[in-house]
Amino acid sequence: MNVIIPDDVKVRFRVPARIIGLVGCTLMIASIFMSWSYGHTVLDDVGYWGAPSPLQLYYAVLPVLGVLLLAVPLLGRGRLGRWAKLVAWNTSAKTCAIWSLAVTAVMIASIAIGLGGLVNVDPGGWVALAGALIAVASTLFLPDSPDPNLYRLKSPQWVQILAIVGVMAVLLFGAAYLLNFENADQFLTFGASVVGVVMVLRQFGIFSWLSIAAANNNRVLVTSAFVVAFAFPFTQNGSDANMSIASQVLIFAATALGLNIVVGLVGLLDLGYIAFLGAGAFTAAILSGSAFATIDWVPPFWLTVLIAGTVSSLLGLLIGAPTLRVSGDYLAIVTLAFGEIFRITMNNLDGNDGPNLTNGSNGISAIPDLNFFGFDFGKAHVIFGIDIGRFANYYWLMLVVIAIIIVVFMNLNYSRIGRGWVAIREDELAAEAMGVNTFALKLLAFAGGAFLAGVAGAVKAHYDVSVTPDQYVFLESAFLLAAVVLGGMGTVMGVLIGATILKLLPEKLRFFSDYRLLLFGLLMVIMMRFRPEGIIADERRQLEFHDEDDALAVEIQEEMRAKHVHLNPEPKEWDL
Amino acid sequence: MLEVKQLVVAYGRVNAVKGISFNVEQGQIVTLLGTNGAGKSTTLRTISGLLTPVSGEMWFEGERLDGVAAHKVVEKGIAQSPEGRRLFRQMSVEDNLRLGAFSRKDAAGVRTDMDRIFDLFPVLGSRRTERAGLFSGGEQQMLAIGRAMMSRPRLLMLDEPSMGLSPIMMQLIMSTIRSLRDEGITILLVEQNAAAALKLSDKAYVLEVGQITLEGTGEQLLGDDRVKRAYLGED
Structure with missing residues (x-):
């Protein structure tokens, strides 16, 4: 024009x-x-x-x-x-x-x-x-x-x-x-x-x-x-519909933040990430004390969370150790296959084709609500005269989980390890020549991201009440990746926004949900053309995408200098 | 200090380095001279552990070097400034230097060394928060050398530091290399610019299609007829 x-x-x-x-x-x-x-x-x-x-x-x-x-x-x-x-x-x-x-x-x-x-x-x-x-x-x-x-x-x-x-x-x-x-x-x-x-x-x-x-x-x-996030349930007057959406957004966002470490910081393309959420959810479901659970032991929830995270990160190590030595495209293919293998395996662990661990395609249902020190997550409570329902309880729990994930993410991002990750993303060979143990760092990112997804999965199992293999299909991995890319790889705020958009729109716009694949696809194409760095841009990422644009480079440079103290903090003693 | 014996390196089934042997003595500047495709960079990458040799031996300070992973090689005291500089273009000067010091755990020492690099190259110090990609070719080369120095190497390997530089900038880089040697750092230099490299070399090897065809002190090679014809453009 x-x-x-x-x-x-x-x-x-x-x-x-x-x-x-x-x-x-x-x-x-x-x-x-x-x-x-x-x-x-x-x-x-x-x-x-x-x-x-x-x-x-x-x-x-x-x-x-x-x-x-x-x-x-x-x-x-x-x-x-x-x-x-x-x-x-x-x-x-x-x-x-x-x-x-x-x-x-x-x-x-x-x-x-x-x-x-x-x-x-x-x-x-x-x-x-x-x-x-x-x-x-x-x-x-x-x-x-x-x-x-x-x-x-x-x-x-x-x-x-x-x-x-x-x-x-x-x-x-x-x-x-x-x-x-x-x-x-x-x-x-x-x-x-x-x-x-x-x-x-x-x-x-x-x-x-x-x-x-x-x-x-x-x-x-x-x-x-x-x-503000904590106060949100108070604006809803006990309405469950919106709180249910809000807690789903948070679970989705927590998982996307885990994926953001792998994709956003290290630049590894993982197309089967949903399997790690699934592994966490199944672990928590099996240890939940549900009538359909296949293991009788019911550990306290904090322990379940740790076990779920550990199981997920072990799977991450299992899949990462042989594949992270190869580069880009192969990893995408292997992780894509891994996601499917996970789903099919969960389907087959039904007592006929293998040991009975997951009840096959029926999954594990009737997972009891969480109960912390007598605080029943399944019941509504009245706080300050406002009804706080079941979904709001899980919303708050996920808020705590997300807070922890963000703190971990930010600390990693500005640490020695984070610097190594970004170096791998920018130039893996140069990073290796500088003495960065690229394989170990990639494996750490893979296992760490998987751990976070496992933790989110443990909460999701209780929130969803039932866990079945068909909740963890490839499409979900694609949506997680879309949230990260759309929002802005490597940023916290961007991924939160991306996850919100991708979860909220189909819920609120019914006609949209019928065509969501088409419309999200279109949205991604438009984004890649006009703003490949995502809604919220990580400065380095933005420069990577616009390497030729010197005017933008100078502009960002000046903005970064204005923020310098905060973006390049002096490394702390333990940091090096 | 570094001893390479009958080194063979291959890309797939093509041998890029065909059984070369050479020595780098403590405190010297040693140059590998040769045209494109002679196998110079391949040799450096193999020493760095980025490539695995087919056969042959490499020894560094009495320890076997072949089969050692790249990050362990840096810990042993060998640093490389790779061909084409390969800076982290979107990172600040400081972050590039910190990455050079990735293998080190002493925060205070890293900071002191960073200040030393800024003393050596004041232009880097005055623009330490700017991203590396915005610097000129010569300044980027300074940063590449500085980054390699951050791991406190005893052997510094420089892959074509004069590539794409103006004559003045090249002289500056060459005199920096000499002063690093005078500080006691051993230097293995890979160059196409024969005249400049041979002038400051204590020892030099000529590599042609994967084999060493000539060796001698810098002065000897400068006076050698074949070198004059092939690399110095004299008749």
Whole structure:
């Protein structure tokens, strides 16, 4: 789109373009006071004149942002000072217009599909669409802004802390609000405007500033993130539906974090990772004291967790020792086969084809709920007057597990071992020549990642109540890998986001779940084309993917220098 | 210090090194000279333990070296700066140096050595947090040598350190190599740039398609007619 309009035209027309863009945004804002649909059954009813529905109010957020982004440079010409360069005004405005159009289109499509035809779209919808089109067309005439460098903005620490806490609060209530949409059309509309706002803020440079603030206030960030995650069940009023999704997300995320060590840090492609989750789940199920368990011994749960992790990591060693000597593609093939062998073996350990350990395809069901010191995970409890159900109990347990995994991951990442892993990923031969015991380190990553998956599996067995071999198919491995790649290999935040997206979308969008393979495939192709480093980029990874892009390299270099102290901590004594 | 006897190394069924023998004496600069494909880099990689020889023996300070894993070779006191530098391009200068010291456990010593490298190459010290890929060829070569030095080797093997460098930068690298030798580090140098390498070599071997065809002191080879014709471009 940038090619079509020459730069000198853009510079000449930037003032009228801003004014016309403002008109477009105003039209969109005005449209929320109009009726959008003839009927009242879609989008939580947007069919009234003069009374915007909550969804319409959220819709207005993007156009209001657009007004700010267009009006401030227009009115403040020559008076913006350094703010003219710190912020990418024009590019943000363009992003804002495009996303407004996207959300408008989603809403109009929802009305047309939900009520049977475009005739059901009332004037409000058309005014909004016209406004969005005008805004997009006019912002295309704005000259491109230089890349935002808001991260240069110095700010007192209390502002940074306040910003972090604010973001966390928005996250909590945004997530609670988003999850409460029962219908796909509302979920999609709200979700699209949230993504739109995020994209605009990203263009604006807010996130580069926030990442510096986060690096400077790491402890505040981690603490507030966990407080928010811990508080989440209280926003659900005892609703089991969302807590069930949330705990599944956490189990999935914990497993993906384990895979992230293998794939993200060391760069080994493991296509059978789900087997390690399965091994942990089966181990815990067999030792759970269920009526179907094949071993009578019931150890305390902390011991079960350790045993499950150990069994998984032994399997990791078993499969890794012969295969990690060979390179890339062979490992992928072997692990792919291993995943299938695991599933078939679990199917065959049924007493007919082998010893009875797993009851074959029936698996082990009726796994009792966990019970810590009389705290029964199966029962609902009332805390602060709010019902905390079974799923919330498991959610909290998984939160603790994830916290431990993140601490382990971060410590490894910035340790001597982590440095060796990244060296193997970047240039295995050079790493070997430097004295890195590449085989041992790869094996350690493999076994360590498997251990974490085994631990997650142990909780999953109790959460799921039953464990069967067909829960651990290749497709699940593929999804785990997709979560890591989509979110951002080698990062914690990225993998958490990737896992959330991949688990949440099919749950909330029923029509989506029928086509999820198709849509995820499409999503992956688009990501690989436009942002191969994932949603959240690990700086080194980003540079690996864009080795030729010197401008990006310098930009990242500067951001890294701003964060330097935290990214390159002086090695501790035990570290070397 | 290093003794190589009848070394044969093969890629598949093709012998790249066909039974070569040579010695590296303590405190010397020894050069392996030869054109592309002569087997120089293969020899260095075999000494480093990255390749396994078909036959022959390698001895380092009286201990058998063949069959020793690559990371153990570094622990024994041999470091290699590989062909094409092979820095960790996306890592900072500091992290590259720390990786060079991967086999060491003494944190304080590593820090002292890092400062020594920064004294030796001030340009690295002033840009220590920048990623290696952003540096010029000569600066990358400095970092590659510095990285190899971080394991405190007694034998330092440099694979074509002058490759792709400007004449001035090459001179700087060559004088650095000489001063490292004067500090007591033994150096095994692989070079295509015969003139520069022979000037500072105590001993040199000419490798041609996997075999040693000539040997002598640096001066002897500089004066040798065959070397002049084939490697120095003189008639």
